[in-house]
Amino acid sequence: MRKFLWDESVTGRQSAWDHFDLAWMKDTYPEICELFGPDASLSFDEILLLAGTCGYQPNPYFDEAYYVRRYADVRHAINQGQFVSGFDHYRRSGCRDRNPHWLFCEEYYLRENGDVARSLANETEFRNGYDHYIQCGDEEFRSGSWFFDPLKYIKSATETGIKSPFRHYLFHPKNVFDNLYFDRVWYAETYPEICLEVKKGSWHSLLHQYLSNINNNTYDPSRYFSERFYIESNPDLVPPVASGQFISGYEHFLLYGIRERRRPRADIDLERFYHHPYVQKLFLNGRVPDVFIAWCRFDGIVPNVQDLLEQEEAATKFSFEKKSAALAINAARSRLDFSCTQPDISIIVVLHNNFDMTLNALTALRSSHRRDIQLIIVDSGSYDETCHIEHYVKGATLLRFGGNVAFIRACNEAVRHAQTPFLLFLNNDTEIQLGSIQVAIERLRRDPKVGAIGGKMVRSNGLLQEAGAVIYRDGSVAGYMRGASPDVPEANFVRRVDFCSGAALFTRTELFKNLGGFDEEYIPAYYEETDYCVKIWKSGHEVIYDPSIMTIHYEYGSSNIKDGTGYINRNRKIFNSKHADFLSKKFVKSKLNTGTARSVKNLVSKRILFIEDRVPLKCYGSGFSRSHDIVTTMSEMGHEVTVFPIFKPVVSSTRLYNAFPDSVEIIWDRDINDLEKFFSERSGFYDILWICRTQNVRRLVPIIEKISHLMPSVRIVADTEAVSAVREEQYDQLVGTPEDKRPTLSERVCAEVECLLIATKIVAVSRHDADFLTDYGFTDVSVLGHVQTPKRTAKRWTERTDILFVGAIHDENSPNYDSLIWLVKVLWPALEGVLPDNARLLIAGHLGPRVTIAAFPQSPKVIYIGELDDLTSLYDSARFFIAPTRYAAGIPYKLYEAAAYGLPIIASDILCQSMDWEIGEEILQAKTGNLKNFYDVIIAAYHDHALWTKLRRNGLNRIMRDNTEYKYKKYIGEILG
Structure with missing residues (x-):
């Protein structure tokens, strides 16, 4: 029986790795039995000394030789007598930030498993990530290292029923398995001497040798990474690698270098490769773990997917036909049921032969909308199995013509039988996708101006046929974004368009009848939907493209391309003769005009290009919440925003x-590197260029100067968001930078705002910032703060105990990170012993990719929550919101959000001064970085019900007075002019 010996006086907590497995040690090191006898029972200290002296592992989970070899400071401490062994060091302190085994990385595990990091920060039963991995993570098939994929290990093992892959490997260390980050075959071919060492038993495997050996630039893990090149290219890594902080340059690369897209080898440019759209899609969809593995998988050469799909369209059409034939057989055995009592929409499908494809289209139609549909089938002189369509479909209205009366006349006749206010004309060579019909119905019901709606038309090869369509001055037409991937940005937003394809076109029944239906001069087909959409525009209605409506279209499935071309040329002349007035206002046909001609401009709205550091998600905080609200509000006002x-x-x-x-x-x-080309493609399109943040104005000045001739009338709005010079000055004061070692505030501001001279309008986040800019010579600075909708939380004062901190932490240099550290390390320890036992400090907010909760200081009753989509429950449980910011610029969105939820605020004076709220009435103020003052303010307020009620009421009133959606739209309207 194995003995597990614990020393809780040292650890304070038992951990899965913190024991001596004496039976395992005797099996692994037989000399123990020779020295002490097979039945020897050794004390904890004796085993600890023995393991340290002989370099023995105490158990399979801790590799003594690896640990001591890796960490130079540990070797030194052992030599100095501070620790008996590497295991002794790991138990006492190393478990916080060291790696106990060559096949486990603590930092990797916590970064990849945010729930574990959060659990550890909130004082759970696990001592560190490794403890969790052994007890839980291994059985959950989590990975503790880039080099160990549990599922691949199970697949490679000869045994079955493996429940804990890592544990299994520790007891079977000679098992060989492959992984993405270490090329075992290449390594064996490149370093044959290592194979000999493995055969001699010096190492369990090639991977064991690579990860355990301090290789001094000798070994590379694959042909895609050069240790020598990486270290020489990044000389700052020499000390941390030498000290064992990183066992090699490759470990640094895996932890940080990949994200920073550093070169792993002289001829590998990860930065360029990362920006390939296909690679990004693979990465964001989780099909590859990172850009480095994508490079390895493709050997740096990404296939041109769109070219391949274009070349294979004939094959995909055959595939479409085969699937249609299979579905026809299914329909023969189980009729498609379109019986209805209260249909939402009338759907017209015109047929002329092509039975298999018809059944495919009707199967997709039935699957796409489970509510009642009035299906009107028009058989226009079919002579294949379509003659018996009623054997395969029930509940449809069936109209039959003895001859082929053509699509246009068939549709017009079918509309006479429509029983609903909405129509869908649908080709029998299409597959309309799930949800599309409901989206169209809701838009038609919601907006009476909408006369017709079309959607994303995707060809059988997966590429776009069109995302709305353009009419040029000569009457020619083009499907917008034809041949592009359906996920491109240009194809995925709602806009007003000239027309949409009749292969799947929604419209209003009454409007169709009032406009005379499809003009029969265009019989048999082509240009009839173009003509109809132009008549819709002339009637005062709109034609809308909605990407949420999607149809797969077997192009020319109901006709042939040769006949189609002839009809198009003929009918174009008819169209031109009918709509010369409309065409005179359209763009001349040119590829350079496509970006401008793609949408029909609303004369009462603006076209706005909004530029921000990142696409502004509200959860990012740091000004992105405000940017999100600006974009959303402008869109709701009817403006076209990019x-x-x-x-x-x-x-x-x-x-x-x-x-x-x-x-x-x-x-x-795309990013800033593509901006010049973007401006060129959309020359003259935008009315407003809204640049958020002063640093982005500075970045764009040279680009704007270069392409200004392409947008001579565009108005440039410079939205400062915050005056960064103020934050930089506060930071220098905070860290004690001598005055003679830093620029003056005036010098900082002048350097920051000089670029604003390129703008036609300047916006500040507060009156405080606006006055600041005015003092530096800018006139008529507009103020645009934050928008909030009051949403008072319900709990009473007596039901609330917590103090809440909310803030996005993008990196360790952010003001919120500084606030958090000061709050948890300095302020909270003073409060914790005075506040009630059930009072907690709740900390929530977005974390950047380089920030982990596990790195935050731990303290009793401090709960790290991380990012939440909905913070309502936190605002409802807290008694006060705290913002102990020590350096900042602008006004944090979170303060207005807290007030909107009815949560009183205690904030540092540098925030209160910029808000212009009444101190003591609408917000409580404490001196920045002053422990005693913050403590006194919080303790006094925490127990004052009357004060809490007053602050809550007045804060909500301030939000309702100054920050409503109505006022926000008014302010934005004034800025846009």
């Missing part, structure tokens, strides 16, 4: 679309 980020997003594009109104165009696949 968001262009200086830096590409690091989140999935789907998350971005979920966060904004559907009419906002989000350029998620």
Whole structure:
């Protein structure tokens, strides 16, 4: 029986790795039995001394030789007699930030498992990440290292039923497995001498040798990484690698270098490769863990997916036909049911032969909308199995013509039988997608101006046929973004368009009848939907493109391209003769005009290009919440807004679309390097260029000067968001930078605001900042703060005990990070013993990719929550909101949000001064960085019910007076002019 010996006086807590497994040691090191006998029972101290003296592992989970070899300071401490062994060091202090085994990285584990990091920070039963990994994570198939994929290990193992892959490997260390970050085959071919060492038993495996050996630039893990190049290119890594902070340059690369897109080898440019749209999509969809693995997988060469799909369209059409044939068989066995009592919409499908494809279209239609549909089928002289369509479909209205009366006349006749206010004309060579019909119905019900709606038309090869369509001055037409990927930004926002394809076109029944239906001069087909949409525009209604409506279209499935071309040429002349007045106002046909011609301008709205550091999600804080509200408000006002980020997003594009109104165009696949080309492609399109943050104005000045001739009439709004010079001055004062070692405030401000001279309008976040800018010579500075809707939380004063801190922490240099550290390390320890036992400090907010909760200081009753989509429950449980900011610029969004939730605020004076709220009546003020003053203010307020009630009431009243949506729209309208 194995003995587990614990020394709780040292650890304070038992951990899964913190024991001596004497039976395992005797099996692994037989000489123990020779020295002490097979039945020897040794004390804890004896085993600890033995392990340290002989370099023995105390148990399979801790590798003594690796630990001592890796950390130079540990070797030195052992030599000095401070610790008996590496295990002794790890138990006493190393467990906080050292790696106990060559196949586990504490930092990697906590970064990849945010729930574990949060759990550790909030004082759970686990001592560190490794403790969690052994007790829980291994059984949950989590990975503790880049080099150990648990599922791949299970697949490679000869045994079955492995429940804890890492533990299994520790007891079977000679098992060989592959992983993405270490090329075992290449390594063996490159370093044959290591193979000999493995055979001799010096190492368990090639990976064991690589990760355990202090290689001094000798070994590379694959042909895609050069240790020597990486160290020489990053000389700052020499000391931390030498000290064992990183076992190699490769470990630094895996932890930080990949995210920073440093070069792993002289001829590998990860920065360039990362920006390839296909690579980004792979990364954001989780199909590759990072850009380095993407490079390895493709050997640095990404296939041109769109070219491949274009070349394979014939094959994809055959595939479409095969699937249609299979679905036809299914329909033969189970009729499609379109029986209805109260249909939402009348859907007209015109047929002329092509039975298999028809059944495919009707199957997709039935699946896309489970509510009642009035299906009107018009059989226009079919002679294939379509003649018996009623055997395969029930509940439809069926109209039959003896001959082929053509699509146009068939549709007009079918509309006579429509029983609903809405129509959908649908080709029988389409597959309309789930949710599309409901989206169209809701838009038609919601907006009476909308006369017709079309959606994203995708060809059988997966590329766009169109995302709305353009009419040029000569009457020619073009599908916008044809041949592009369906996920491109340009195809994924709602806009007004010239027309949409008749292959799937929604409209109003009464409007269709009033406008005379499809003009039969265009019989048999082509240009009839173009003509109809132009008549809609002339009637005062609008034609809308909505990307949430999506249809797969087997192009020319119901006709042939040769006949189609002939009809198009003929009918274009008819169209031109009917709509010369309309065409005279359209753009001349040119590829350079496509970006401008793609949408029909609303004469009472503006086209706005909004530039921000990143696509502004509210959860990012740091001014992004305000930017999000500005974009959303402008869109709700009817303006056409394009968001262009200086830096590409690091989140999935789907998350971005979920966060904004559907009419906002989000350029998620480009950054500042693409901005000049973007301006050129959209020459003359925008009325307003809104640049958020002064540093971005500075970045854009040379670009604007270079392309100003392309937008001579555009108005440039410089939204300062905050005066950064003030924050920099406060920071220098905080850290004690001598005055003669730093610029004066005046010098800082002048350097910051000089770039604003390029703007036609300057915006500040507060009257305080506006006055500041005015003092430096800028006139007529507009103020645009924060918008809030009061949402008073329900709990009474007696039900609230917590103090809440909310703030985004993008990196360790952010003001919120400084606030948090001061709050937890300095202020909270003083408060904790005085506040009631059930009082907690709650900390919530977005964390940047380089910030982990595990690095935050731990304290009893401090709860780290991280990012939440909805903070209502936190605002409802807290008695006060605290903002102990020690250096800042602008006004934090979180203060207005807290007040809107009815939560009284205690903030540092540097924040209160910029808010212009009445101290003691609407907000409580404490001296910045002053422990005693903050303590006194909090303790006095915490127990004062009357004060709490007054602050709550007055804060809400201030929000309702100054920060309503109505006023926000008014302010934005004045800025836009």
